[in-house]
Amino acid sequence: MFEDTLLVIEGCVREEEWAWNIFVKEFGSMAQNILRKFSDLAPHDRENIMQNVFIKLFKGGLGNFQGTTKYEFFKYFKTVVIHEGISYLKSERKDKENISLNGVDSEGLSLKDLIPDQDHLSKPDLTAEGKEVLKIIQKIMVESPLLDQQIFWMKVQGYKDEEIRKILGIPLGTVASKYSRIRMRIIEVLGEGYI
Amino acid sequence: MAAPFESKLKKYLKNMEIMKTPSCLNTDTIGFYIENKLPKGEKVRVEKHISSCLYCLNQLTELKELIYFQKQSAPLPSHLLQKIKGLFPREERQRKEFLNNFFSPFIQRISDFFTFPVRQWRYAAVSLATALAVILILIIYRGVTPEKPFEIVKIPSEKPFTMLSLKEAKNPIIIESENIDNTFEQVRRLIRVHNGNMQEALWIEKGIKLIFSLRREEEASLFNELNKLGRAKIEKEGYRDKRGNIVVLLKER
Numbered sequence: 001m002f003e004d005t006l007l008v009i010e011g012c013v014r015e016e017e018w019a020w021n022i023f024v025k026e027f028g029s030m031a032q033n034i035l036r037k038f039s040d041l042a043p044h045d046r047e048n049i050m051q052n053v054f055i056k057l058f059k060g061g062l063g064n065f066q067g068t069t070k071y072e073f074f075k076y077f078k079t080v081v082i083h084e085g086i087s088y089l090k091s092e093r094k095d096k097e098n099i100s101l102n103g104v105d106s107e108g109l110s111l112k113d114l115i116p117d118q119d120h121l122s123k124p125d126l127t128a129e130g131k132e133v134l135k136i137i138q139k140i141m142v143e144s145p146l147l148d149q150q151i152f153w154m155k156v157q158g159y160k161d162e163e164i165r166k167i168l169g170i171p172l173g174t175v176a177s178k179y180s181r182i183r184m185r186i187i188e189v190l191g192e193g194y195i
Numbered sequence: 196m197a198a199p200f201e202s203k204l205k206k207y208l209k210n211m212e213i214m215k216t217p218s219c220l221n222t223d224t225i226g227f228y229i230e231n232k233l234p235k236g237e238k239v240r241v242e243k244h245i246s247s248c249l250y251c252l253n254q255l256t257e258l259k260e261l262i263y264f265q266k267q268s269a270p271l272p273s274h275l276l277q278k279i280k281g282l283f284p285r286e287e288r289q290r291k292e293f294l295n296n297f298f299s300p301f302i303q304r305i306s307d308f309f310t311f312p313v314r315q316w317r318y319a320a321v322s323l324a325t326a327l328a329v330i331l332i333l334i335i336y337r338g339v340t341p342e343k344p345f346e347i348v349k350i351p352s353e354k355p356f357t358m359l360s361l362k363e364a365k366n367p368i369i370i371e372s373e374n375i376d377n378t379f380e381q382v383r384r385l386i387r388v389h390n391g392n393m394q395e396a397l398w399i400e401k402g403i404k405l406i407f408s409l410r411r412e413e414e415a416s417l418f419n420e421l422n423k424l425g426r427a428k429i430e431k432e433g434y435r436d437k438r439g440n441i442v443v444l445l446k447e448r
Contacts, residue, residue: 017283024279028271033264054279058304071226074261130207134214137204138249146246153249154256156204167263187200 005070013063024054027077033083037163040110052084083109109158133190140186151175152182160183214250225254229262363406364442366433369416371448372425378445379403385420389413394440405443406436414441 008026011019031053035046057080065076089111141149147168154164161175168175204374220228220241227233228241244253271279372378378395382405386393391409409417421427426448 015283020283021280024276025271026265026268028276028279029268030261030264032269032271033267034261047272050275051282052327054282058282067222069223069226070265071222071258071262073225074258074265075222078257078261130210131213133204134211134249138214138247141249141252142247146242149246149252150256150259153252156201157208157256158201158205160443166267167260183200 005073006068009062009073012058020058028054030074030077031081034078035085036110036164037109037159038085040089040112041085045092049081049085049088052088053081056080056084082111137186137192140189143185144182145170148178148182149176155179208253211250213255214248214253216248216250218244219248220244220251220254222254222258225251225258226262229255229259242338314379363404364434366430367442367444368421368434369428369429369444369446370421371427371446372426373448375403375445375447378424379405381424382421382445385417389420391415391417391441399444402444403445405445406440407443408440 008019008022012023028050031050032046035041035049041049061080065073067073067076141152144152147170150168151164151170151174154167155161157165157174161172164170164175165172224233224241225245228238228245231238233241247257270276370378370382383393383396386405386407386409389409390413391407393405393407395404396407397404418427418429421429421443434441436444
């Protein structure tokens with residue numbers, strides 16, 4: 001991975017081909033990794049979304065980036081990828097019967113899980129309820145080490161054990177055991193029927 | 196199917212923004228924390244906050260994943276890589292380059308015109324100032340030093356004396372004297388006194404030819420003085436040459 005992300009971005013904004021080639025190579029890989037974890041995307045969907053992402057970035061998306069560090073750009077890039085993914089799913093919705101944007105849950109992580117919930121606008125009581133539950137979970141998690149919290153959080157979001165192992169750099173057995181411990185504690189406090 | 200616990204919790208995770216507080220950490224701080232770039236004290240403070248904040252925990256896991264992706268580069272399928280690289284507008288760029296090449300000489304000239312004073316005129320200004328300084332020094336030097344005696348070059352000529360007068364002025368002033376050298380010095384002094392300017396003094400056969408400039412209002416006064424030097428023949432007109440200078444012939448008696 002190249003060191004100076006912002007330098008390459010500046011080169012892309014100036015429409016310099018060398019910068020664009022590096023950017024595509026490195027961030028193409030990142031976009032692929034981001035999209036790969038969503039179980040509701042077929043390979044050709046991912047390719048189409050990636051093309052849309054880079055078109056958007058080339059046509060002003062990179063110029064609109066206002067951050068000053070690579071971390072900010074990573075988040076910006078992910079936001080663009082997710083946004084383009086959701087737009088793509090919405091545009092393909094009529095043709096794909098198997099994609100449900102608001103329906104049945106699927107195993108693992110799905111892009112539709114990231115579509116902003118409109119309920120909190122129309123039903124503020126749901127938001128209040130969600131906030132209450134999250135605050136309780138937060139209280140329970142404070143008792144656990146930060147690593148355990150990360151494992152739990154990633155697992156809840158739909159990451160597979162293998163992905164968590166790679167990202168956090170821990171043994172596979174640790175993932176399952178630590179997750180299980182916090183999960184049991186939360187159910188114990190809240191009760192199975194609460195959430 | 197996902198377990199009821201996870202699927203119910205996922206519903207709440209969509210609105211993580213509601214958990215954000217004013218004391219939450221920014222992206223950079225979390226990034227530096229992940230890559231161990233924070234001072235020890237700061238690291239402890241950040242860790243303590245993340246441990247008690249779901250919003251920042253969420254940010255941490257998200258950024259940790261992205262940094263992991265950054266380090267784990269997976270090559271794109273070649274056909275996809277070519278497609279995306281192909282988005283770079285080569286034709287448009289070539290057209291832009293062509294337009295740039297076409298207009299750049301004009302733009303360069305305009306640019307040079309405005310930047311020339313800054314880049315080059317300073318040298319011109321220095322040169323001009325030096326030249327003016329030299330001229331000034333020469334003027335001052337000439338002003339304080341006495342005028343050198345006018346050097347007279349003898350030009351041997353077999354042509355009669357009168358031929359010269361006809362050639363340069365119709366009726367040159369002719370002054371006859373016994374000592375031509377003395378007369379020449381006297382005339383030269385008188386010219387200077389009357390603010391005249393000696394242009395030429397040449398030895399010619401049997402005498403000296405003098406050419407000098409003089410303002411017309413000084414003429415009468417000078418001529419009066421010349422008459423006193425000896426036998427002077429001064430016509431009413433025709434004693435100036437084509438350039439307006441007065442021509443005098445000193446002739447040995």
